[in-house]
Amino acid sequence: MSTDKRIITPPLTDDVIKTLHAGDMVYISGTIYTARDAAHLRLVEMLKEGKPMPFDFKGQIVYYAGPAPAKPGEPIGSVGPTTAGRMDAYSPTLMKQGLKAMIGKGLRSQEVIDTLKSETGVYFAAIGGAAALMGQRVKKAEVIAFDDLGPEAIRRLEVEELPVIVAIDCQGNNAYEKGRSQFAE
Numbered sequence: 298m299s300t301d302k303r304i305i306t307p308p309l310t311d312d313v314i315k316t317l318h319a320g321d322m323v324y325i326s327g328t329i330y331t332a333r334d335a336a337h338l339r340l341v342e343m344l345k346e347g348k349p350m351p352f353d354f355k356g357q358i359v360y361y362a363g364p365a366p367a368k369p370g371e372p373i374g375s376v377g378p379t380t381a382g383r384m385d386a387y388s389p390t391l392m393k394q395g396l397k398a399m400i401g402k403g404l405r406s407q408e409v410i411d412t413l414k415s416e417t418g419v420y421f422a423a424i425g426g427a428a429a430l431m432g433q434r435v436k437k438a439e440v441i442a443f444d445d446l447g448p449e450a451i452r453r454l455e456v457e458e459l460p461v462i463v464a465i466d467c468q469g470n471n472a473y474e475k476g477r478s479q480f481a482e
Contacts, residue, residue, distance in 0.1 A: 304458060308356025309397040311417040317463045319470035323421070324458040329358040329400070331452040333379055336443050337387035344390065351442030351451055355395035360423070362400075363448035364432065373438040373454070377428025378402040381420065385409050392416045400461055404473055414469045421461035422472070434459040 305313060306327040317323065330352060332340070343350065361381055365374030381401030388399060389412040400421045405413075413420060423431060437455035444450050464472045 302458075307358050307398075309358065309419075310356065311467075314397060314417050314419050314467050317419050317466055319463050319466045319472040319475060321463040322460065323463065324460055325358065325400075325421075326457050326459070327455070329360050329454050329456055329459070330441075331360050331362045331364065331376070331450075331454060332384075333361055333363050333449045334383045334387075335446050335449045336451050337384050337391070339443060341387050341390050344394065350394070352453065353395070354391060356397050357395070358398040358400060358421075359391070359396060360400040360454070361402075362423075362431075364435075364438070364452065365428075365448070367438070371432075373432050373435045373452075375428035376432045376435060376454075377426075378423035378431075381405055388412065392418050400459075405465060410465055410469050410471070413465055413467055417467045419463060419467055420465040422464035423461055427460075431459065 303323045304326050305323055307329060361379045361384055362376045364376040367373050378401045380403045382403055385406040388409050392412050393416060398419045398421060400423050402422055405420055434456050435454050436457050439453050440450045441453045442451040
């Protein structure tokens with residue numbers, strides 16, 4: 298078993314995504330964005346209206362999180378994942394605009410899995426119950442859109458070695474299903 302730490306940096310290319318397999322542990326360093334359901338709804342509405350997006354989706358990663366307020370001297374508070382299924386209605390649309398990866402918790406719809414395959418995307422699971430640890434990996438945080446949504450505003454985060462697990466890879470292999478079948482055996 299290799300002890301090499303796999304670090305990936307957005308924007309992600311198809312070539313990098315194709316090397317990620319369900320169950321792999323990876324670390325993300327660089328710029329990612331937070332957005333939850335209210336922000337996703339607005340983004341999809343803005344796309345329909347032909348309005349410019351608050352950031353270029355191409356190769357980017359969205360973390361489904363609404364961070365807690367920062368303590369003095371810190372860029373952000375605890376920043377744990379929210380349930381990814383709440384974004385399933387919007388994710389395929391954003392992926393077709395170039396979004397390559399999402400970080401959350403829980404299962405995804407078949408439509409999202411199919412879009413991960415057709416658009417060469419990846420879904421990462423954040424480590425549940427580790428919101429404080431995830432917050433420590435954020436070096437800089439800035440609200441870039443929808444400030445009125447408070448913790449659900451879109452933020453640009455600079456992260457260093459944010460730990461995630463490949464939950465669903467670009468071939469549709471699913472670590473959740475793999476785990477259940479191994480447990481059943």
